[in-house]
Amino acid sequence: MLRRDRWAFAGAVTIVLIGLVALGGTALTALAGQDPYTYHPEALDPQTGGPAGLLGGISGTHWFGVEPLTGRDLFAIVVHGTRTSFLIGLAATALSVVLGVLIGAAAGYLGGWTDRIITWVADVFLGFPYLVFMIAIGLVAPPSIPKQVLLIVVIGFFGWPSVARIVRAQTLTLKKRSFVAAARVLGASPWQVFRTDLLPNLWAPIIVVATLSVPGKIGLEAALSFLNVGVPPPTPSWGRSIFSAIQWVATDPMYLIFPGAALFLTTWAFNVFGDGLRDAIDPKGGVR
Amino acid sequence: MSLLSVESVSVDFGGTPAVRDVSFALAAGEVLAVVGESGSGKTVTAMSLLGLLPRTASVRGRALLNGRDLFSLSPQVLRSVRGNEVGLVFQEPMSALNPVFTIGAQIVEAVRAHRSCTRAQARSRALELLRLVGLPVERFKAYPHEMSGGQLQRVVIAMAVANEPSLLIADEPTTALDVTVQAEILDLLRDLRGRLDAAILLITHDMGVVADLADRVVVMRDGVVVETGDVEPLFAAPQAEYTRQLLGSVLSVGSAPARAAVSSEPVLRLSDVSVRYKKIHAVSSVSLEIGRGEVLGLVGESGSGKSSIAGAITGLVPSFTGSITLSGEDISRLRGRALKELRGRIGLVFQDPLSSLNPRATIARSIAQPLLLHTSLRGTALSSRVAELLERVHLDPALAERYPHELSGGQRQRAGIARAIALDPDLLIADEPTSALDVSVQAKILDLFRELQRSLRFACLFISHDLAVVEQLADRVAVLYDGRVVEQGTEVFSAPAEPYTRRLIAAAPIADPVAQRVRRAMLNT
Numbered sequence: 001m002l003r004r005d006r007w008a009f010a011g012a013v014t015i016v017l018i019g020l021v022a023l024g025g026t027a028l029t030a031l032a033g034q035d036p037y038t039y040h041p042e043a044l045d046p047q048t049g050g051p052a053g054l055l056g057g058i059s060g061t062h063w064f065g066v067e068p069l070t071g072r073d074l075f076a077i078v079v080h081g082t083r084t085s086f087l088i089g090l091a092a093t094a095l096s097v098v099l100g101v102l103i104g105a106a107a108g109y110l111g112g113w114t115d116r117i118i119t120w121v122a123d124v125f126l127g128f129p130y131l132v133f134m135i136a137i138g139l140v141a142p143p144s145i146p147k148q149v150l151l152i153v154v155i156g157f158f159g160w161p162s163v164a165r166i167v168r169a170q171t172l173t174l175k176k177r178s179f180v181a182a183a184r185v186l187g188a189s190p191w192q193v194f195r196t197d198l199l200p201n202l203w204a205p206i207i208v209v210a211t212l213s214v215p216g217k218i219g220l221e222a223a224l225s226f227l228n229v230g231v232p233p234p235t236p237s238w239g240r241s242i243f244s245a246i247q248w249v250a251t252d253p254m255y256l257i258f259p260g261a262a263l264f265l266t267t268w269a270f271n272v273f274g275d276g277l278r279d280a281i282d283p284k285g286g287v288r
Numbered sequence: 289m290s291l292l293s294v295e296s297v298s299v300d301f302g303g304t305p306a307v308r309d310v311s312f313a314l315a316a317g318e319v320l321a322v323v324g325e326s327g328s329g330k331t332v333t334a335m336s337l338l339g340l341l342p343r344t345a346s347v348r349g350r351a352l353l354n355g356r357d358l359f360s361l362s363p364q365v366l367r368s369v370r371g372n373e374v375g376l377v378f379q380e381p382m383s384a385l386n387p388v389f390t391i392g393a394q395i396v397e398a399v400r401a402h403r404s405c406t407r408a409q410a411r412s413r414a415l416e417l418l419r420l421v422g423l424p425v426e427r428f429k430a431y432p433h434e435m436s437g438g439q440l441q442r443v444v445i446a447m448a449v450a451n452e453p454s455l456l457i458a459d460e461p462t463t464a465l466d467v468t469v470q471a472e473i474l475d476l477l478r479d480l481r482g483r484l485d486a487a488i489l490l491i492t493h494d495m496g497v498v499a500d501l502a503d504r505v506v507v508m509r510d511g512v513v514v515e516t517g518d519v520e521p522l523f524a525a526p527q528a529e530y531t532r533q534l535l536g537s538v539l540s541v542g543s544a545p546a547r548a549a550v551s552s553e554p555v556l557r558l559s560d561v562s563v564r565y566k567k568i569h570a571v572s573s574v575s576l577e578i579g580r581g582e583v584l585g586l587v588g589e590s591g592s593g594k595s596s597i598a599g600a601i602t603g604l605v606p607s608f609t610g611s612i613t614l615s616g617e618d619i620s621r622l623r624g625r626a627l628k629e630l631r632g633r634i635g636l637v638f639q640d641p642l643s644s645l646n647p648r649a650t651i652a653r654s655i656a657q658p659l660l661l662h663t664s665l666r667g668t669a670l671s672s673r674v675a676e677l678l679e680r681v682h683l684d685p686a687l688a689e690r691y692p693h694e695l696s697g698g699q700r701q702r703a704g705i706a707r708a709i710a711l712d713p714d715l716l717i718a719d720e721p722t723s724a725l726d727v728s729v730q731a732k733i734l735d736l737f738r739e740l741q742r743s744l745r746f747a748c749l750f751i752s753h754d755l756a757v758v759e760q761l762a763d764r765v766a767v768l769y770d771g772r773v774v775e776q777g778t779e780v781f782s783a784p785a786e787p788y789t790r791r792l793i794a795a796a797p798i799a800d801p802v803a804q805r806v807r808r809a810m811l812n813t
Contacts, residue, residue, distance in 0.1 A: 178644035179654070182707070185602040186658050187631035196657070200648035 008276020014269035021079055022086040029076040032063055036080045036236045040071035050252050064258045067241075068248050074255065078262050080236040085266065088151050088231075089218035095156025096217075097210045100163025101202065105194055107164065108171025115168070122161035130158045131223070138229030147231050155220050159213060166209050167202060174201055204281045212274035215267035222263055238263045291316045291487050292337075292455055297349035299332050299341065299511075306332045306345075307511040314487050316454065319477075321490040321502035321519075323534075325726035326697070329511035330491050334457050338374060339366045353455065372402045375448030375486075379460040381440035385432045391443045392418075392428035398447040417446040420483075421476060437590075438469035445476065452484055459491045466589035466753065471795040474500050493726065495538045496797030499523060499804045507531050519801045537731040539756035540798040541781055555580050555714050555747035556601070561610035563596045563771075570596040572771040573610065578715070581745040585762025587755060587780075587792070593771040594751045598717050601749070602636055603627075615714050632662040635708030635746070639720040641700035645692040651678075651703045652688035658710045677706040681736060698729035702736065709740060716741075717749045722757055734760055755781065755796050767792070 021028060029035055040062075045052040050068045058065045064074035107118035134154050141150050174180055174197070183193050224230040225239030233240065238259040245256035290313040299307040307329040314320045322330045336347050337358055351358040353373060361369065370376065378384040386394060395414040399405070405413070415425055421442040432440060441461065448456055458477065462470035478501060481488055490502060498505055498519065505522050507515040507530065515528040526532045554577040563571040571593040578584045588594045599605030601612055601619070612619045614630060622630055638644035645654050652674050659665050665673055675685045681702040692700055701721065708716055718737070722730040738761060741748055752758050758765060759781050766776035767789050775786045784790045798804055 178638040178640065179646045181604055182636060182638065182644055183657065185604060185631060185634065185636050186661050187628035188657075188661055192661070196649070197646050200646070203648075 005276040005279060007272045008279075011269040011271070011273030011276065014265060015273055018082060018266055018269065019086065022082040025079045025083050029073070029079050032073070032075055033061065034073035034076040036072060036076040037234055038072065040066055040073065042071070044068070044071045048251065050248065051255075055254050058254065065252075065254050067244075068252055068255060074241075074258055077236040077241060078238070078258050081238040081241065081259060082262065082266075084148075084231055084235060084237050085218045085221060085263070088148060088155065088221040089214050089266075091152045092156035092159060092217045092221075093210055093214050095152060096159025096213065097163050097206060099157070099160035101167050101199075101206060103160060104164030104167030105171050105198055105202070106190075108168040109175060109190060109193065109198065118164065119168075122164055125158065125161040128158070134158070134224060135227060135229050138224065151221060151224065151230060155217055155224075159217065162213065163206070163209055166205055170202055170205050171198060174198055208274060208278045208281060211270060211277055214274075215270040218263070218266055218270075290314060291318075291354065292489070293350075293352045294333070294337070295350040295352070297333060297336060297347065297351060299329070299336050299348075300346045301342075302344045305511060307336070309349075310508070310511075310513050312506045312513065312516060314455070314489060316487055317481065317485045318504065319481060319488040319490055319502045320504050320506065321492060321498040322506045322508060323492060323495065323498055324508035325493060325534075325728065327510065328508040330508050331459055332511075333508070334459060334489060334491050337457070338370050338376070339363065368402065371398065371453070372451050373453050373455065375450075375453040375456045377441070377444055377448050377456065377458040377461045379463050381437060381444045381464070382432065384444050385440060387432050390429050390431055391435070391440075392430075395443065395447055395450065398450045402451050413450070414446075417450055420449070420480070421446040436469075437465050438472060441465060441469075441473055442476065445473075445480070449480060449484060449486065452486070454486055455489060456480075456486050457489045457491070460493070461490070462497060463492070463494070467755075468589065468791060468795040470497070471797070474797070477501060494797075495535060495727070495799035496540070496804070499799050499801040500797040500808070502801075507534070523799065523801050533728060535799060537727040538799040539727075539731075539754075539760055540800075541755045541759055541793055541796055553580065554578060555615055556749065557611075557613045558597070558601075559611050561597070561600055561608055561612060563593070563600055563605055563608045569771050571600070571608070574768075574771070574773050576766060576773070576776070578747040578749060580714075580747055581741070582764065583741060583748040583750050583762045585758035585765040586749060586751045586768060587753070587758050587765060588768030589753060589792075591770075592768040594753075594768055595719060596771075597768075598636075598719050598749065598751060601715075601717065602634060603631065629662070632658065632711050633714045635711065635713035635716040637701075637704055637708045637716065637718040637721045640724045641697060641704045642692060644704050645700060647692055650689050650691060651683075651695070654692075655688075655703060655706045655710060658707060662711055673710075674706075677710055678703075680709065680740065681706045696729075697725050698732060701725060701729075701733055705733075705736065705740070709744060709746075712744060713746055715749065716746045717751070719751045720753065721750075723752070723754065730757070737761060755793060 044050065044066070051066045053059060055065060062073050062075065064078060066072060066074055067077065103118055107115040137154055138150065180193060180197050183197050221230060222239030222242065225237040226243040228243070230239055231237045241259040242256060242263070245259065248255050292314040294310060294312050297307060297310045298305065310333050312320065322333065324330045332341065335341050336345070337351050341347065347359055349359070353369070358366065358369065385391065392414055395417055396410045399410040399413045415428060418425055418428060423439060423442050427435070427439070435443070461477070462473050465473060474497065477488060480486065492498060502519045505517060505519050506513055507528065509530050515522065515526065515531045522531065523535065526535055556578045558574055558576045560573045560575055561571060562569065562573050574597060576584065586594055586597065596605055600608040614633065617630060619630065652671065655674050655677055656670055659670060659673060674688060678685050678688060683699060683702050683706070687695065687699065695703070722733050725733060734757065750758060750761055764776065764778050765780040766773050767780060767786065769788050775784065775789050780789060781793060784793060794807065798807070
């Protein structure tokens with residue numbers, strides 16, 4: 001099905017490629033003879049502090065050029081940044097999907113007050129100025145907690161309401177079908193009904209909503225790093241690179257273009273792939 | 289000359305033939321019924337006439353309406369044919385109407401779509417149409433949700449005849465309706481045909497409806513016409529083997545032998561049970577008993593409270609007053625483990641076999657569900673029990689690893705029954721188990737029920753709106769009307785005491801045009 005949708009296929013291929021880059025980042029940069037931490041003052045223009053040479057200092061040694069002021073290899077920074085983005089994006093998505101599925105299914109299946117309270121809370125969360133909250137948390141959290149873990153938990157936690165809404169709606173329609181009634185009549189507990197009757201029928205929408213929410217999470221991590229409450233330096237991050245590149249955009253536009261393109265490519269790939277998945281699954285109405 | 293003449297029409301869906309070489313003719317003022325089971329191509333044939341098939345369909349042949357070939361018309365011309373020369377009546381009146389407009393506005397719209405007239409003229413025409421279909425004029429301002437299914441179908445018919453079409457196509461016009469309402473709609477169609485001199489192309493699966501309304505019959509199977517003829521000779525002496533088979537599977541009230549009452553200690557006893565949803569009394573103080581090995585038929589129209597009674601017993605309707613005891617134990621007193629154990633002693637068969645099986649679980653997994661919940665059977669012991677159950681319901685054990693969508697309707701219902709009897713229940717509740725099935729399949733499922741009931745001796749609550757089906761199976765019948773049992777006993781059908789029961793029995797058309805005409809004459813006097 002997916003093969004007929006060329007854009008979705010291209011998206012899937014891109015995701016796989018970026019995933020490979022994230023996994024084999026160290027080997028890839030070693031191949032280029034670089035790492036994202038070493039300073040290369042010799043690659044800088046001593047007058048301006050910007051990269052020496054054309055196009056941000058692109059050369060055989062520095063494939064994407066170098067970072068201004070430090071001379072660190074931009075290729076290595078972008079490649080290692082992939083790992084940060086992927087790790088946080090996927091882990092946060094996983095967390096919000098697990099929470100969202102459990103909470104959404106509980107709301108849809110149990111109904112009544114459980115449903116009402118969960119729906120209220122979800123609505124509050126959806127309208128919550130979470131960026132402010134995340135910045136505050138990022139500043140007050142004890143430094144003993146690794147920043148990556150903190151980001152995953154915070155981003156993942158704020159992602160559950162959108163998943164829960166979709167799962168709740170799907171559960172409500174499933175609940176009306178008699179195979180769920182059949183299980184209830186037999187005395188199956190809510191957990192048993194969830195595991196054997198609801199979950200297998202929820203996979204399709206869950207996968208779609210998860211795929212479509214990954215780029216948002218990656219973007220959010222970049223935004224937080226941009227605001228300097230993301231992963232701490234010197235760990236490479238696209239968001240932080242984009243932030244510092246803003247000040248150099250007039251003299252060294254390549255510094256902005258490479259991490260920006262990486263971020264764009266990743267979110268684009270997840271979006272078209274998710275759209276394709278939805279088209280492949282939805283025409284049959286979610287449940288086959 | 290005939291009004292409509294269909295000449296060797298074939299329809300393919302992306303290479304898969306759905307209809308092959310169908311020909312029939314329809315004269316002005318005549319009612320032609322196209323009969324067949326699901327997948328026979330009857331609806332596809334009718335929809336092809338109006339260009340209402342999906343884009344993937346390719347149509348060949350000719351369909352002449354007043355000498356014009358419908359298949360050669362442009363979409364614009366065809367649109368003016370629909371609604372002007374041809375009116376359409378659908379199966380589901382609720383989905384055929386727009387819920388946010390009054391029915392009056394929708395009829396006015398139908399009038400104005402095809403003729404140029406002022407708003408006032410259209411309005412007076414709409415009021416005239418309401419009177420024509422027997423609806424009070426005050427209903428002009430009513431919204432669809434304020435009306436019953438029968439009234440809505442009248443509205444749809446009013447819209448279909450708004451521009452006095454010469455042909456009315458009715459696709460299963462009464463299938464979604466109760467029998468007493470069905471009788472009224474059939475009367476209306478008969479009346480309209482007389483008054484408007486319109487020909488009716490009636491598409492149906494119900495031989496009773498055919499016998500009641502049609503002049504001529506086309507029997508279809510697998511996209512092919514198997515027999516065509518006038519209604520009386522066709523019913524009296526069907527030529528094709530398939531027609532004989534179809535008529536043989538049709539059940540009519542009064543055809544089952546009388547049974548003696550079974551008297552034993554009741555397995556299920558309902559005393560004074562009432563169910564309320566907010567302000568609506570769905571069930572009002574109903575008392576019933578079912579003995580071991582007995583089948584109690586519960587009959588009633590939609591909204592009579594049949595399913596609420598079943599729900600109270602199974603626990604799907606959580607709150608009721610009165611008491612329900614199963615094998616001497618009061619259901620409403622039990623909690624936790626004891627309640628779960630009791631649930632295992634009730635088997636439930638649902639109406640729609642596709643919806644009652646988990647689409648992502650194999651048949652074996654669905655049948656094993658009650659065993660997994662209530663017994664310690666696992667591994668090979670479990671699969672051998674499942675195989676045994678499949679055999680019991682006459683399903684090939686090879687189907688065990690299939691998914692529901694890979695099975696036919698009858699096979700799915702057999703799987704549903706296997707799940708219901710998996711724990712050898714004391715009580716089996718069957719809620720309209722055959723209403724979603726074709727007649728020939730229905731007959732086989734009823735045979736299976738009878739066989740299982742004889743060998744397993746469970747008490748059975750058999751719920752149906754179809755009197756003939758209930759009469760076939762039930763030892764005793766309870767008639768439900770508006771949440772109350774109006775009559776129960778062994779002779780409800782042979783000697784109905786209540787006027788409602790008599791009306792119900794009279795409304796069910798029987799598959800014999802001659803006898804049906806006699807019944808209708810008696811009813812109208």
